[in-house]
Amino acid sequence: MTDSYDLLVIGGGVNGAGIAxxxxxxxxxxxxxxxxDLAQATSSASTxxxxxxxxxxxxGEIRLVRESLIERERLLAMAPHIIWPLRFVLPHDKGLRPRWLLRLGLFLYDNIGGRKVLPPTRTVxxxxxxxxxxxxxxxxxGFEYSDCWVEDARLVVLNAVDARERGADIRTRTRCTTLTRTxxxxxxxxxxxxxxxxxSARMVVNAAGPWVDDVLGRAIPGAEHANLRLVKGSHLIFPxxxxxxxxxIFQNSDNRIVFAIPYEGEFTLVGTTDVGFDGDPSSIAISEAExxxxxxxxNEYLRLEVTPEQAVSxxxxxxxxxDDRSADNSTVTRDYVFELDRGAAGDEAAILSIFGGKITTYRKLAEHALTKLGAPGKGWTASAPLPGGDFGGETIASLAARFAAVNDTLPASVIMRMAxxxxxxxxxxxxxxxRPHTLGEEVAPxxxxxxxxxxxxxEFACSAEDVLWRRSKLGLHxxxxxxxxxxxxxxxxxxxS
Structure with missing residues (x-):
């Protein structure tokens, strides 16, 4: 017997999990x-x-920035365990963008998104x-302003967990080999x-990320599908x-920027690059040039000189x-674009393909996608916490203190990591x-x-890699x-088993 669904979602990145x-x-x-695995590709390789x-x-992407800023505080409220505020310092450097332009941009950044929780920009x-x-x-x-940090792969996993708890069938390690309109x-x-x-499904969402054109080729054979522009981004992790x-956040002479961000307590995360890519997205690594x-x-900014050889990962x-035909990879729109195909006249078997998008706007993208498909009901996710995010007035510190009382033999650092x-x-x-639980063998520290x-x-983990590099970053430690x-x-x- 064939399982039948209202909606088939292809792709377990942040957009697919959010839509599900x-x-x-x-x-x-x-x-x-x-x-x-969930978030195995693009969604775990962000900054x-x-x-x-x-x-x-x-x-000039004012709408995208405004929508992202509105979503920033919504997501912070939904998942305060995996998303938290971070202050960024943007130095003014002579010969690059003038001080007045930086201040004007940050004034807009502070005010067009309805900022309520995060502190405003200040001069330092x-x-x-x-x-x-x-x-x-x-x-x-320099100028100090607010944004937020996120455990990107965990954001994807928690959306999938919530989807399953609401009745969705989540199948990882499962490939869609053929897709036929009936x-x-x-x-x-x-x-x-x-x-x-x-x-079988009434509708399909193609959220396959770098493979979105491949899925379209299976669904609508014979047509040319070349809507993607693949841009590679790489990061280095230093002690x-x-x-x-x-x-x-450092300005470069090529008009790009690079972030240097405290990471996992013991490290600094630095990136990213913007390099055109035309290879296999499943086999990708940083190049020497990147x-x-x-x-x-x-090195243009830090007193401490670093080399690629000093990176630990x-x-x-x-x-x-x-692909908006922009000449520069760094200026290609990061906004999301939908392509909806309903087939022949009178055929309501729709497939919606998703191009672009930012991790920050995934929730809004999901709402827009379901509206585009004519899905029933109204959007509900704006104020619904993700699993584990129902703090009810507690802070991460008070949560950790409560859990420390359950097992006073666990180091405070382990309790905080788990919280x-x-x-x-x-x-x-x-x-x-x-009712304390028995934790069993200590498999690793x-x-x-x-x-x-x-x-x-x-949380759908099937391997050590899933745990060490996506559900956590313990592989670094x-x-x-x-x-x-x-x-x-x-x-x-x-x-x-």
């Missing part, structure tokens, strides 16, 4: 298929920011601590490991380059942007004061069997033998 969540919450029957995109003002003297010890002597004045809907052949099945908790570009950019992703990752759902792992089991049973211990735990679990 919204649609399931409206009472639609939803199936989401992802050929790898980890919920932001308006200050430089997009320069390109870069000759005073902590900036004087970080930046070169020529940098005298007149009043679609039939899709799905392949997972060595098994195959067929599902912590400066002690302040402030992030920096690494050199990033180091050259921050790197990652790269491909942005699936809509940051799972919010109020940390209780499902460690229990409550009345601070990582217990109970947490790994939770990630498998509740663990030694190779400790990572191998997590791999062995998954191997034992697979053998026992």
């Amino acid at each position: 969540r919204d649609a399931a919450g409206r009472g639609m029957s939803v199936c989401l298929v992802e050929m790898g 980890k920011l919920i932001h308006g995109g200050l430089r997009y003002l320069e390109h 003297d870069l000759r005073t601590p902590p900036h004087h010890d970080v930046l070169k002597d020529r940098l005298v004045t 007149g009043d809907g679609w039939q899709a052949q799905l392949q997972a490991d060595d098994s195959e099945c067929t599902v 912590r380059l400066f002690g302040a908790d402030t992030a920096y 690494a050199r570009y990033i180091c050259d950019a921050i 790197s990652y790269s992703g491909v942005r699936p942007l809509y 940051r990752a799972y919010g109020t759902r940390t209780e499902q792992i460690i229990g409550s004061v009345q 601070g990582l217990f069997e109970a947490e790994l089991a939770y990630l498998v049973e509740c 663990f030694a190779p033998d400790q990572c191998a211990s997590v791999e062995r735990w998954f191997a034992r679990r697979g053998a026992d």
Whole structure:
């Protein structure tokens, strides 16, 4: 018997997961298929920011910036465990954008998005601590403004978790191999490991990111599908380059910008690049030229000279942007574009393909996509917390203190990491004061069997990589033998199942 759904979503990145969540919450029957892990591609390779995109003002994308800024505070309220405020310092550098232009841009940034929670821009003297010890002597004045940090892959996973809890069928490691219009809907052949099945759906959302044109080619064969412009972005991760908790945004002479952001307590994340890409999006890594570009950019500003060899890790992703024929990769629109195909006259079997978009606007994109498809019900996600985000007036510090009372043998750093990752759902792992849970074997430092089991049973984790690099960034902190211990735990679990 063929499983039948109202909506088939192809792609388990932030847009696909957000659409599945919204649609399931409206009472639609939803199936989401992802050929790898959730957030395995573009959605885990971002600069980890919920932001308006200050430089997009320069390109005249006022609507995109305004929508992003409105979403910034909405998302902060929805997921305060994985999203938190961060202050950025933008130094003024002679010969680049004039001081008045920076101040005007930041005035707009403060005021066009209805900012209520985050503090406003202020002028800072870069000759005073902590900036004087970080930046070169020529940098005298800067501007400090607000944006937010996000655990990007966890944002995707939590949307998928909520979608499943509202009735959606979430299938990872499942590839859509054929997609055929049947007149009043679609039939899709799905392949997972060595098994195959067929599902039907009234409508399809093609949120396949870098593979969106490939999916369109399967759905509508014979037509030319060349709407994508793939732009590669790479980042380097260094041992912590400066002690302040402030992030920096540096202007480059090529009119691009590079961020230097405190990362995972012990590191500094630096990026990103904008390089045209025409290879296989599933096999991508930073190039020597990109690494050199990033180091050259921050060496213009930091007292401490860095080289690519000093980086402890790197990652790269491909942005699936809509090709607006811009001559410069950095000026291609980051706004999202929909392509809706309803087939022949009278055929209501729609497929909606998504190009572009920012992680910040994923929730609004989902609302717009379902409106475009004529989905039932109204948008509901603007004020609905993501799993673990129902703080009810608590802070992350008070949550951590409450969980520390449950298990006073766990180090404070482990409790805080778990509270940051799972919010109020940390209780499902460690229990409550009345009913503490047994955590089991400590598989790696601070990582217990109970947490790994939770990630498998509740958050779709299937491998050590899923846990170490997407559900968390513990892979940065663990030694190779400790990572191998997590791999062995998954191997034992697979053998026992």
